[in-house]
Amino acid sequence: MKDREIDAILNRAAQTPHQVEPALLASLANSVGASLRPVRPLPPAWTLVGGLVLICAAVAVAGAARFGLHGVEKMSLLDRGLIFSALGIFVWLAATTQVAEMIPGSRRRVSPGTLLAAGSLALVAVFAILFRDYHTHRFVPQGVACLTAGLLHAIPAALVSWLLLRRGFAVNPVAAGLVAGTLAGLAGVTMLELHCPNFEALHVMLWHTAVVPIAGATGALLAWLRGRQDGAAARAIAMPR
């Protein structure tokens, strides 16, 4: 059997007229009409993407400025160019993906999981190319301090991003949480690159990059927990004891 024949069979089956009860249609029109008022559509996607990129940049620069811009001052021109270009590309990609996740029926260029994996791996690769000092000095204490600082800066980035996109609607909340966490994590890494003067390769590759997957996983987990909570609340309303 050829595809054309299958097509014809499916088209015939799909063209069978299908009716919905007129009473149901009337009830739907009534319930929609009862609360019908003009609404302001969401702004264009580029405005929202621009807003998210600005939020990330503002959080990273403000945080680094407060603690000192020691990292960027110590970097060579090549370091700055490669690191901040990579961060800029992934922040823009994450912002685009997050906006797409918050608007139903949007075109998706990359899945949130792929973005997280690609972003983390790309950062590790850039750091591996630029930093060749494989000595470690107070590896864990310094690493934990950077990781904590990065994650602490991811929190305000995530909160302000959420404020910007609060009118959106995520058809897949876990994916939206994952990409929101990834974007916030990238803001945290940007702050670390501006601030941290420790250029030991392992420190940067492990502790700085770890901010992205940890923030991404936290975002997905929070969204999943919220979904479960909403589900439990809905069940409690549906089946009162």
Next chain:
Amino acid sequence: MHPESELEILMARYQQGDYAAATALIHRLSPQLHRFFLVQPGGRAEADDLLQETWLRIHEVRHTYRTGEPVMPWFYAIARHIRVDHYRKALRTTRREQPLEETPEVAAVPTASGGTADLEALLAPLPESQREVIEMLKIAGMSIEEVARATSSTVGSVKQKAHRAYAKLRERLGGKALSEGRGGGLQ
């Protein structure tokens, strides 16, 4: 006027609070959304509930539609969300309520319901992800790009699912035709 642009205009008027536009959208899109739910297990009553839930959600989030963007993927993305959410909740409830009995496979059970028995029977053996792609392509008449938008996936992934669905249907329909041919020969 192209049906898609007409829907876009209705949607813009619905956002402006036009009751006639909202009613027109409900009358235009409800039959195909209902059918989208009806092809799934659960029967007509469940499809009615899902349709109501979908319109309530559409009404809540109507501001997220942006003029100039395709309308159908926006509607179907919300309908799909409602359906996935519903079956996830149903599965959780079933697990809690019948811990000692075997849980039936939700996606594979065909049900007889008015008007769509043929399509339903045809699509029944397909996995959920392939079935929804075929439904959107055939019932809603969406393009592959629009289906990708509605299912939050890529064009390549939709093409792959459609290709696999056709392979399965070919196997099934070919087998059926063969057995009917043999049956005919015996009579």
